[in-house]
Amino acid sequence: MNPTQKMSLQAIDLVGPSQPLVSLIINNYNYAAFLAEAIDSCLNQTYPRIEVIVVDDGSQDGSPQIIESYGAKIIPVLKANGGQASAMNSGFSVSAGEIVIFLDADDYLIPNAVETIVARWQPETAQLHYRLTVVNTEGEAVGFCPSPGVQLATGTVWPILLKRGRYHSNVTSGNAFSRSALDKVLPIPETDFRIAADGYLVGAVPFWGSVAAIEEPLGCYRQHSSNAWSNSQSTEDPQKLVKRLRWALKHDLHRYYWIQHQAKALGHPTQENLGLRDYMHLIDRLASLRLDPEQHPFASDASAGIARKGIGAVWQQDCLSTGRKLALLGWFAIAGFMPSLFATPTIEWFLLPTSRPQFIQKTIRGIKSLRVA
Structure with a gap:
């Protein structure tokens, strides 16, 4: 060799x-x-x-x-x-x-x-x-x-x-x-x-x-x-949607607890009510409140207040495209401030894609296609 x-x-x-x-x-x-x-x-x-x-x-x-x-x-x-x-x-x-x-x-x-x-x-x-x-x-x-x-x-x-x-x-x-x-x-x-x-x-x-x-x-x-x-997102049954929302909210609370647990173990300062700054949690929370207010797990919640928190949380996101931001801001505005006649279908169309009319699908695709110049 x-x-x-x-x-x-x-x-x-x-x-x-x-x-x-x-x-x-x-x-x-x-x-x-x-x-x-x-x-x-x-x-x-x-x-x-x-x-x-x-x-x-x-x-x-x-x-x-x-x-x-x-x-x-x-x-x-x-x-x-x-x-x-x-x-x-x-x-x-x-x-x-x-x-x-x-x-x-x-x-x-x-x-x-x-x-x-x-x-x-x-x-x-x-x-x-x-x-x-x-x-x-x-x-x-x-x-x-x-x-x-x-x-x-x-x-x-x-x-x-x-x-x-x-x-x-x-x-x-x-x-x-x-x-x-x-x-x-x-x-x-x-x-x-x-x-x-x-x-x-x-x-x-x-x-x-x-x-x-x-x-x-x-x-x-x-x-x-x-x-x-x-399966929970493809069904058109609003009751199954509400059940899924309630599970997601509980899951988020578990997540927040363990996030804070890690932070405290390392000496990092923590903040309470992480969910009020988490736009994805606020989507589920507002939907839960509007679709079934009697069983909503957060007794002090008000639609307008959660919508404002959601708008603020979306506005601060820097990892969302312009189109997605616009869609989310519009959703929070309608779901939080409009009467149930308009809010309920908006919530269901957003969270249950199979329930959307064709014109809504086209509108969403158009908004999501927008990009930052």
Whole structure:
């Protein structure tokens, strides 16, 4: 072997071990119809140093058999049903990766997703979020998550959390986290985050490092009839909408509690009533109040007051396109100040896309197409 060949082999040996191990943790509950696609999307990554962990949270369909069929290609975790937070905690406890991606079993990644994430990763990164293509049951693209009018946050975002109660991020499958940050904030509280456990992670992890973003889609977020969240937004039943709103409001209160918990542990000053500065919370809060005032969980709320708070919160956002800002400002004005005859359909059209008349759809598309000059 000549010196040049020897140096080349040494370089290869150095590059291999220096690549971080990435843990892909799939959490599954009764998603046998989609599970294999999620697993295959992880196993088929172009990045070599991965481990694929599949946590089944007590499924009653054929999921355990699908998991068993992969043999030693994956690390299986079969457990009794405990909710999403419980599944994610269990998966993390057997993982070893320096970078961790939690993937919902009905979603999937594109082949170069992990390679792209690792290439963008910096030593100070605690969280890296990226866009997802929204697909239907058949895998046909129907949109993006988040929508093009929303810019993913970057940098030091914990001050935004303490000021506004949230920053623009993505759902579970659209995030990668550093193990060092997760070690600080896990386990996820399992009672508060039985579902939508990503709400805890994106509220806690940014206190332990920087947030980075990749604006192109690196995976697919599936909307289908078995997905409780997307199903609640596609139904035209106002009562189901109200139920979903009440759950979202309660979930927000849990998020705010744990955001403040992290802040206090690090000595950061906190503010009460984060929800009154969180425009997405205020949308749900105003809708809940107008659609079913008798059961609204905040007794002191008044429509005009919540609308004013919402308008102020939207106005201060710097990650929204001009078109989206205009749409939200108009929505708060109508939903908060107009009589129920006008407010109720405006609320339902905004929150239930399938209920919108065609002319409303065209108007919304026109407004969202506006961009800052």
